[in-house]
Amino acid sequence: xxxxxxxxxxxxxxxxxxxxxxxxxxxxxxxxxxxxxxxxxxxxxxxxxxxxxxxxxxxxxxxxxxxxxxxxxxxxxxxxxxxxxxxxxxxxxxxxxxxxxxxxxxx
Amino acid sequence: xxxxxxxxxxxxxxxxxxxxxxxxxxxxxxxxxxxxxxxxxxxxxxxxxxxxxxxxxxxxxxxxxxxxxxxxxxxxxxxxxxxxxxxxxxxxxxxxxxxxxxxxxxxxxxxxxxxxxxxxxxxxxxxxxxxxxxxxxxxxxxxxxxxxxxxxxxxxxxxxxxxxxxxxxxxxxxxxxxxxxxxxxxxxxxxxxxxxxxxxxxxxxxxxxxxxxxxxxxxxxxxxxxxxxxxxxxxxxxxxxxxxx
Amino acid sequence: xxxxxxxxxxxxxxxxxxxxxxxxxxxxxxxxxxxxxxxxxxxxxxxxxxxxxxxxxxxxxxxxxxxxxxxxxxxxxxxxxxxxxxxxxxxxxxxxxxxxxxxxxxxxxxxxxxxxxxxxxxxxxxxxxxxxxxxxxxxxxxxxxxxxxxxxxxxxxxxxxxxxxxxxxxxxxxxxxxxxxxxxxxxxxxxxxxxxxxxxxxxxxxxxxxxxxxxxxxxxxxxxxxxxxxxxxxxxxxxxxxxxxxxxxxxxxxxxxxxxxxxxxxxxxxxxxxxxxxxxxxxxxxxxxxxxxxxxxxxxxxxxxxxxxxxxxxxxxxxxxxxxxxxxxxxxxxxxxxxxxxxxxxxxxxxxxxxxxxxxxxxxxxxxxxxxxxxxxxxxxxxxxxxxxxxxxxxxxxxxxxxxxxxxxxxxxxxxxxxxxxxxxxxxxxxxxxxxxxxxxxxxxxxxxxxxxxxxxxxxxxxxxxxxxxxxxxxxxxxxxxxxxxxxxxxxxxxxxxxxxxxxxxxxxxxxxxxxxxxxxxxxxxxxxxxxxxxxxxxxxxxxxxxxxxxxxxxx
Numbered sequence: 059x060x061x062x063x064x065x066x067x068x069x070x071x072x073x074x075x076x077x078x079x080x081x082x083x084x085x086x087x088x089x090x091x092x093x094x095x096x097x098x099x100x101x102x103x104x105x106x107x108x109x110x111x112x113x114x115x116x117x118x119x120x121x122x123x124x125x126x127x128x129x130x131x132x133x134x135x136x137x138x139x140x141x142x143x144x145x146x147x148x149x150x151x152x153x154x155x156x157x158x159x160x161x162x163x164x165x
Numbered sequence: 166x167x168x169x170x171x172x173x174x175x176x177x178x179x180x181x182x183x184x185x186x187x188x189x190x191x192x193x194x195x196x197x198x199x200x201x202x203x204x205x206x207x208x209x210x211x212x213x214x215x216x217x218x219x220x221x222x223x224x225x226x227x228x229x230x231x232x233x234x235x236x237x238x239x240x241x242x243x244x245x246x247x248x249x250x251x252x253x254x255x256x257x258x259x260x261x262x263x264x265x266x267x268x269x270x271x272x273x274x275x276x277x278x279x280x281x282x283x284x285x286x287x288x289x290x291x292x293x294x295x296x297x298x299x300x301x302x303x304x305x306x307x308x309x310x311x312x313x314x315x316x317x318x319x320x321x322x323x324x325x326x327x328x329x330x331x332x333x334x335x336x337x338x339x340x341x342x343x344x345x346x347x348x349x350x351x352x353x354x355x356x357x358x359x360x361x362x363x364x365x366x367x368x369x370x371x372x373x374x375x376x377x378x379x380x381x382x383x384x385x386x387x388x389x390x391x392x393x394x395x396x397x398x399x400x401x402x403x404x405x406x407x408x409x410x
Numbered sequence: 411x412x413x414x415x416x417x418x419x420x421x422x423x424x425x426x427x428x429x430x431x432x433x434x435x436x437x438x439x440x441x442x443x444x445x446x447x448x449x450x451x452x453x454x455x456x457x458x459x460x461x462x463x464x465x466x467x468x469x470x471x472x473x474x475x476x477x478x479x480x481x482x483x484x485x486x487x488x489x490x491x492x493x494x495x496x497x498x499x500x501x502x503x504x505x506x507x508x509x510x511x512x513x514x515x516x517x518x519x520x521x522x523x524x525x526x527x528x529x530x531x532x533x534x535x536x537x538x539x540x541x542x543x544x545x546x547x548x549x550x551x552x553x554x555x556x557x558x559x560x561x562x563x564x565x566x567x568x569x570x571x572x573x574x575x576x577x578x579x580x581x582x583x584x585x586x587x588x589x590x591x592x593x594x595x596x597x598x599x600x601x602x603x604x605x606x607x608x609x610x611x612x613x614x615x616x617x618x619x620x621x622x623x624x625x626x627x628x629x630x631x632x633x634x635x636x637x638x639x640x641x642x643x644x645x646x647x648x649x650x651x652x653x654x655x656x657x658x659x660x661x662x663x664x665x666x667x668x669x670x671x672x673x674x675x676x677x678x679x680x681x682x683x684x685x686x687x688x689x690x691x692x693x694x695x696x697x698x699x700x701x702x703x704x705x706x707x708x709x710x711x712x713x714x715x716x717x718x719x720x721x722x723x724x725x726x727x728x729x730x731x732x733x734x735x736x737x738x739x740x741x742x743x744x745x746x747x748x749x750x751x752x753x754x755x756x757x758x759x760x761x762x763x764x765x766x767x768x769x770x771x772x773x774x775x776x777x778x779x780x781x782x783x784x785x786x787x788x789x790x791x792x793x794x795x796x797x798x799x800x801x802x803x804x805x806x807x808x809x810x811x812x813x814x815x816x817x818x819x820x821x822x823x824x825x826x827x828x829x830x831x832x833x834x835x836x837x838x839x840x841x842x843x844x845x846x847x848x849x850x851x852x853x854x855x856x857x858x859x860x861x862x863x864x865x866x867x868x869x870x871x872x873x874x875x876x877x878x879x880x881x882x883x884x885x886x887x888x889x890x891x892x893x894x895x896x897x898x899x900x901x902x903x904x905x906x907x908x909x910x911x912x913x914x915x916x917x918x919x920x921x922x923x924x925x926x927x928x929x930x931x932x933x934x935x936x937x938x939x940x941x942x943x944x945x946x947x948x949x950x951x952x953x954x955x956x957x958x959x960x961x962x963x964x965x966x
Binding site (some may be wrong): 195198216228310 | 521526527528529530531532534592596597599600604605629630632633634635637638639641642645649650651652653659660664667668735858894936941
Binding site (some may be wrong): 074076077080081084087088091092094095096098100101104106107110111113114118121122125126131132134137138139141142143145146149150153154157164 | 201204205208209212213215218223226227230245249252253256257259260262263264270271295298316340373386387390393394395397398400401402404405407408409
């Protein structure tokens, strides 16, 4: 452990993300937005919501990794984001365990 | 008097400390520690926001499956083009916010202020379009409460729309409840964000954030991107349900 | 070992003085307190507020026990009784138990224990106190305006549709107070990760810090779900957004899922800091390192994580599917394991330790026995077959009072007595405090043990009246409550007394390990004269013995 309890962060360069990366991500996000709206008009049955959510997850990942700099951040911050995601998924899946196994209700 | 039981860091540490930048708070040892702590704290706050919105996403998930036809009908009353434009507007604002952070890093005061103002403008544009949408919903009696009307769903005027049985038509109120709750909560977060942005612009004029201490801009950027991410999910979930009909 | 054997070592009272400068006299005046950034002063602000709210919650408890002296609804009308037990629950849980140890002892001690000058965000710390007070005021307002009678659980559709009481005001108060809790937890997590002194590795931290770290994770991840749930209830009551309304197609059970997603981890938010205190007390008064340090540390985190996976056990009879109920029942059994690990490790610490019976240790012993009983009855309730019979009866009431009052409140009192000399520089009076501990224990047993029997026999909870055959046990319970009240009132009297007349404590009256005992009592505002370097493990009594030989015993 280093002197000030801040481990490798002190020695980690403060990485400045430049405009080129931002513009690239921006265009990717805009293309995905157009894509998701376009696909919505095509009947793919049960795949429609799946694709819509997949594109949304991809866009969110781009924002988190590059606009919010997680790609360049410490392990601690990566772990923090992961734990938030995990807890959100626990809320969803474990509540669903009740709803999908109910005999009543319109599931 | 402290017990000599605790060994201490060399006394020079304190003298050295007075050569530190003005913005270093005394309970931190280094600027880097302070920066990392602030960033970590902001991310933890964003985790609380994820769980906060999570409750509403849970509700949405259940009711969309229970009342799918009602959700389809409700969704098709939303203007998909306004929704898409709004999504694009927010993505632009995320770009301008990221560029604002970059300008602060590079200590360019003018570009910082420009990008912050652009972010405000785009945020206001989003809210403007949103209020147009809300006004339309109000006129069509789609706001949940005593004035809610299912007329349009039981006897649709649009020939391509599917008529709903009255009890399923009633359930469109659940869809609109979630629509207003989720987009309303998101809009509230945008309003708070824009208010803070205005304060940041004023302070940036005074020279703040371009003197090497730009943690505030960095962490506000995280908040703004998070609000963008919420909309990235709200858009397909609320606007893109079975649009091919 | 004589009966007056004690480890307390105080400085010579004829010459002892408090240190000249410390955090209490550093600056004087109301403004210096209300705008402070010092974590120790904020801890004192919290102590003042939560004691106030404890009185209010206790007053409601007295009304409940008085009402239940007779089978009929003789003292209060049924609607009023509903308001009384609702307010008792809301005030005791959100305004006392949740902040009790973290906001007072946690705020005070965590920076010192890790060798830091303050928490990571002092202004956020102060903000959390203001939010706590604001939330408390809203809840009091709900009470004064006429009360809320939904029970602290706000079950829908009762709370959204069928009651005309001040649900929104109370919900708003809880929302704001919840934010205070989130900010405290956030502060602790960042502080513990980023501000440890040189040499203070994770596995040299006192277990007090581990317990608070685990509780903070729960505060940060769980409380927001309560927040959104209360917002949705408020929206439904005010503008008719019918997410939980069955007439509009909503599912009232969804409210319960979201509510208990927080409220189950909430009980761990309440107990983990208490367990954290017990580790410190048991180690000090057995003069022994905590047995299985790593197991206890990891069990705190395990309780925090597993605590998120069991909430449906509050809903077994509400209409959830049998399959999910089975899953949650199994998970509930599993979550008992880390708690049991702690009890075993504390017992192993006591074995062959040099045990003395100062007041904090008396409370700790009370905790060990009462929390074990409470925890075991929790396992009974976790099995579906038992729960169908016992839920919504006084068995549940007894269960949670055993863990929360017999467990948590005793741990809080243990902690307050243990660190009182550090916080104030003075010792509390030993004889009367031991008496108070014993009276509290006896009062507690008489109050709550009969309730297990009552519940098993079928007396429902939250009813203003009951069948006459339950009266004897109810009278016994109320008698116990009056004894318990004496046990709680005594510290309220002798603690303030000790501020003026208590013996000067010196740096380390308990000869305890831990960085907080190596600095002055009361501490300086900046805690340490210079940043310490840590080179020894936690609970290292040999290291302490070496230091004592070299220690300069001057105070002032």
